[in-house]
Amino acid sequence: MKLYTKTGDKGQTGLIGGTRVAKNDTRIEAYGTVDELNSFIGLLTTYPIRVEEVAFLRLIQNNLFTVGSYLATDTTKVMLQEASILKNDSIEQIEAEIDRIDAKLPALSSFILPGGSQTGALSHVCRTIARRAERRLFDLTEFYSVDNQILIYINRLSDYFFALSRYFTLENEGEEISWKTHD
Helix, strand or coil: CCCCCCCCCCCEEECECCCEEECCCHHHHHHHHHHHHHHHHHHHCCCCCCHHHHHHHHHHHHHHHHHHHHHCECCCCCCCCHHHCCCCCHHHHHHHHHHHHHCCCCCCCCCEECCCCHHHHHHHHHHHHHHHHHHHHHHHCCCCCCCHHHHHHHHHHHHHHHHHHHHHHHHCCCCCEECCCCC
16 A cells, blocks of 8 residues: 555545545644644653653543544544544543652742753653643634543543653752743
8 A cells, every 4th residue: 555645635635534625624723733732742752761750641642542532433434433532531630640750859839941952951841731731722723622621631641741741850969940921
């Protein structure tokens, strides 16, 4: 099988179930942003970080593939496959990881600018893409039903990446950069 199909050359792509939609359809924009987040998480895993963090990031990547599969399925034509359903404990897992990381961090005294360390800055990139994915998902809810668990999970991801950015910056002996207002 060839990598290219030529079926999208005129600006349309196929959903699971066979429905053809424009490549800039709200649904495509939503799962494309989820895919972009997944790619940046993959980049983050190539940095020298602990095996435990890589393992959790891989779990997130797998969950994001599940979310993408869910979003790519036209449920008016076919039923969701088990692989397209986010596991019930996904939200609890990410909340527990946020709490674990946050317990190691000093209390915040100001807003923090992205930066401080390479892994911290890249975690901020992941945070902002997660926020954009969340906005795209809420755009999608204007036209389609979206599982509330997916909406909550993506919201928690941005919180997770904020905590992770702080953790990585401090672990790498970087310095958190506080927002300074104009005097």
